[in-house]
Amino acid sequence: MTTARRPGMTRSAATAVTTALSALALLWIIAVLARDDPSLTGAPLGMAAWWGLVVTLALQSAALLWSHHRATVTLACAAGLSLVLAAVFPSGLFTVTALPVLVAAFLAGLTGLWRDVRWWALASGVLVAVAYVVNVRGAGHFGSPALTMQAVLQAGLVVGLPLLPASLIAAQRATRAAQREALAAATRERDAKVSEAIALERAAMARELHDIAAHHLSGISLMASVVARQTASAPGEARSGALLIRKQSNAILEDLRRLVGLLRDAGHGDEGVKTLDTLPGLIETARLTGARVDFDLRSDEQRDPGAGVSPLGQLAAYRMVQESLTNAARHAPGAPCAVTVDDRDPRRLRITVRNAPPGPQARPASRGTGYGIIGMRERAALIGGFFVAGPTGDDGWETRMSIPRESGHDLPERSA
Incomplete structure (x- = not known):
């Protein structure tokens, strides 16, 4: 029974x-x-x-x-x-x-x-x-x-x-x-879509992490070869050690390519490494589409912008601004946007993207899936930061991300 x-x-x-x-x-x-x-x-x-x-x-x-x-x-x-x-x-x-x-x-x-x-x-x-x-x-x-x-x-x-x-x-x-x-x-379908979106976003993160690692490991390999050529004392042993560094760097690079390369989409059109320095280009591209975007960089005059922020952290900041501007163009077309990068805190980098409510003549797109918010939150969690998004008091929308610095107070001075 x-x-x-x-x-x-x-x-x-x-x-x-x-x-x-x-x-x-x-x-x-x-x-x-x-x-x-x-x-x-x-x-x-x-x-x-x-x-x-x-x-x-x-x-x-x-x-x-x-x-x-x-x-x-x-x-x-x-x-x-x-x-x-x-x-x-x-x-x-x-x-x-x-x-x-x-x-x-x-x-x-x-x-x-x-x-x-x-x-x-x-x-x-x-x-x-x-x-x-x-x-x-x-x-x-x-x-x-x-x-x-x-x-x-x-x-x-x-x-x-x-x-x-x-x-x-x-x-x-x-x-x-x-x-x-x-x-x-409906719940099962939503969960499946969310899981798929998270998997795609994590694949994109892995792809971008590969780009960053490849960029920096390639630099290490080049520096090791330079050291090998410029060594003056004990040239034999120094050269062997430098060549070993180069060999290990190349091995790591090759293993990383094999491991993450399976996640890489063919024909991906956004191959460059994204940092805070590339944000003005992103803003300018958005303006070319007719969007009204203001950019405000609040930096400390004693150091370079983004100093102490890891390459992955700078990439997360770039993607957060990119996704926020895309959402603003979709859900509040024609509304002015303000991108603020506050680099004055010695411990954290703060990025805010705020858009005004859509005008009375605007025709916003249909309600989104929320996958972009999920992706931004995942990126923030990956680098130990935090991310919040929500409506403002004037019916606009605001996204904020806080990214910790790697080196705390010991930040390099602004170059002359």
């Missing part, structure tokens, strides 16, 4: 026990009242009739134990048992058997598919109507011309009436389940 079926069996058992107790309690109340008013039972009943009614109610309630599996069959069984009782022990207490049938009908409408329930409900309604007619005739009342109408009304009240709220509840459950499934599917 699977764990998934146990809650259903527990609910069915609780329903069966509750229905049996309720029906037997109602029967006991009628028996007590019948002592003073025998007309409640239609005619005096023998002990066999009372026990037959008790057994029928017990069997009808026991049938509810399988309502979690086949509620429609349970409904037909409960209705069939009432017909058996009407045929064997017809009496005025026949209506008590309607309680288990009513519960079974509600459960059938709640748990079954309507295309199946409707036919079982129709068959059960016929059984209830026939049982009503058999009980009336068996009790000695041959009835009136309206007997058939009364029987149909009895079937409608016992079988049809509980099906209405049960079907509504089942429809609401199905709608909520479909909404949850659609939400789960």
Whole structure:
């Protein structure tokens, strides 16, 4: 027995026990009242009739134990048992058997598919109507011309009436389940897209890291060859050591190319190493497209701009400005932008890109995916900095990145 079926069996058992107790309690109340008013039972009943009614109610309630599996069959069984009782022990207490049938009908409408329930409900309604007619005739009342109408009304009240709220509840459950499934599917799709975007962004970072490493390791290799040629003392040993440095540098460069080269896209059109020095070119390119971009570099006169910031940190700053200007052009076309590079803090470099809200005539693009924000945040985390983005008080947008310096207070002086 699977764990998934146990809650259903527990609910069915609780329903069966509750229905049996309720029906037997109602029967006991009628028996007590019948002592003073025998007309409640239609005619005096023998002990066999009372026990037959008790057994029928017990069997009808026991049938509810399988309502979690086949509620429609349970409904037909409960209705069939009432017909058996009407045929064997017809009496005025026949209506008590309607309680288990009513519960079974509600459960059938709640748990079954309507295309199946409707036919079982129709068959059960016929059984209830026939049982009503058999009980009336068996009790000695041959009835009136309206007997058939009364029987149909009895079937409608016992079988049809509980099906209405049960079907509504089942429809609401199905709608909520479909909404949850659609939400789960949308969430899975979003997560897949975010994972893909992060993977692409990390591949781009690896590609750019390769460019930076290749640039600097190539410099190391050139310097080592220069040292090898300019060594004056102990030329043999110095030359061997310098050549070894060059050999190791070339080996590292080659291994790095093999390792990261698989992530490199063919035909990538942005191959240059990006630093703070290339920011003015980026700003000028944005201006050529018609964007209004102001650039403010706040630097310390005692050192060169970006001193102490690693090449990867400068690349993160460049990409942050690039992505922010792209987002501004997309979501706030025509709005002026301000790029501020604050290089005065000896410990951190701070970059801010702020755009005004779009004008009334502008037609912003549709809502983005947020992958650009994810990429900028990933870059900041990679270099130990932090990144924040959000709306401004005037309905504009601002992105900020803080990048730590590698050398702290020991920064090189500005070159003469």
